[in-house]
Amino acid sequence: MKRSILFMLFIIYIAAEKQVFAQADSLMHYLTVAAENNPALRVEFLNYRASLEKIPQAGAIPDPQLEMGFFLKPMEIIDGKQVADFKLMQMFPWFGTRRAARSEMAEMARMSYEQFRQKRENLFFDVKSAWWGLQNLQQQLTNIGENKVLLTSLKTLALQRFASPLTQGVSNSGGAARNMSATTSLPPAGGMSSEMGGMATTGATGVMANPSSSGAQTSSGMGKMPGSSGMTAGSQGGMSNVLRIDMELNELLNEEQAILSQITSATAKFNTLLNRSADEVIVLPDTITQLAFSVDNSSMLEAIRRQNPMLSMATAEAAAYEAKLRMDKRMGLPMIGIGLQYSVISKRMAMGIPTTDMNGKDMLMPMLSLTIPLYRNKYRAQQNESRLMREAAADKYQSALNDLTAEYLSVREQLANAQRKITLYEQQRQLALVTYQLAVNEFAAGIGSIANVLDVERQLLDYKLKRSEAVATYNTVIAMIENLLSDTQTE
Structure with missing residues (x-):
């Protein structure tokens, strides 16, 4: 009965998952x-x-014993000749x-089931770990693609500045800043919303007011210096800006191939x-999504005590061993043994010896046997x-509980560290x-260098x-906690 219930529970578990998560x-x-x-999980099952x-x-009674004996020469007994004996004995263990x-x-079967559960949870953890690793690689591939788009737009801007007259580097620096949005479209990176783009534009406006004035003062100051072409060449950078962007794009292509x-x-x-x-x-x-998960130490430790396969196995x-x-x-x-003995008796001919009514009648004799456990050392x-194994x-x-508690505390710390890193x-x-x-x-306004732009892009x-x-x-750390809890949760 227990076997059927456990087997049906496992089948229902698989069927429910297939129906809900298809x-x-x-x-x-x-x-x-x-x-x-x-196949390894199937072996355990x-x-x-x-x-x-x-x-x-284990619950079966011993097989009955049948003994048969035949006399090669019938044995003379009173009122007949004994030809054969048949004995049937059934032994019964103590109540x-x-x-x-x-x-x-x-x-013992429950231990085997808990071992199967542990193997299943370990397999699930391996699948989850590989799944999140794949999602991480896929997201990194997407991030590299987004930065390639940024660098392509930046390359377009650098080409436009390279093709423009050199004298525009100083006199039209303010105009370049105003027309940058018209010449270059910078898509938001990493799934940033339009709200982020608006914040960036507002920040640019607030911060660019002072650089513009300082840039004007610098231009004025440099106008007093002999030769102002140094500022123009430094701001535009010539074709080297385009080549540096190409170098960065090549680096991204190499990283992309490595991730693939x-x-x-x-x-x-x-x-x-x-x-x-x-x-x-x-x-x-x-996209990779952070799972929602809440940690309650008391409830988690209690769930580990109730559900962890290692504890259930112990x-x-x-x-x-208690039952043993x-x-x-x-x-x-x-x-105790109960049996029957049946004796086959043939008639004895009257040879001067009187016979009775029992002459030639077979005999049936009930029997009762009893084993005597005389040698007590082996039983003790x-x-x-069994007592020692039960204590072990x-x-x-207790040892497994201590190890799981320590492991949970360590995993909880890893979860907190991962959350802090995500926020940072x-x-x-x-x-x-x-x-x-x-x-x-x-850079578009002529007061910044391409090296600074590329450094920030790499950051x-x-x-x-x-x-x-x-x-x-x-x-993945959440998957580790679920493994300790033997409780699979996914998005």
């Missing part, structure tokens, strides 16, 4: 595929089903022994967990063994975006990549 780009979809196809078959074996044996095997190579190997590893072809296509969401092991101890005590008591040793299982539970890199990304737009405005990309990696780490 999207091809859903993590739960791939978890379901892994649960159905992974088959071992669990095999352990269920031991329960009826409660079979129930204790079934309980022991049921707890990493995606190929990560996809193969992910498909291996699902027992699929290495080149099977993995459908990923467009509990089942202690219960199995009860069985060992009853094994030290007598076994069995009971002591209790200590194993998001703030830095926004500041880098505003700084980049200001640097482009200064902007770096913060994007770090934020994506921090989000992937945060979600």
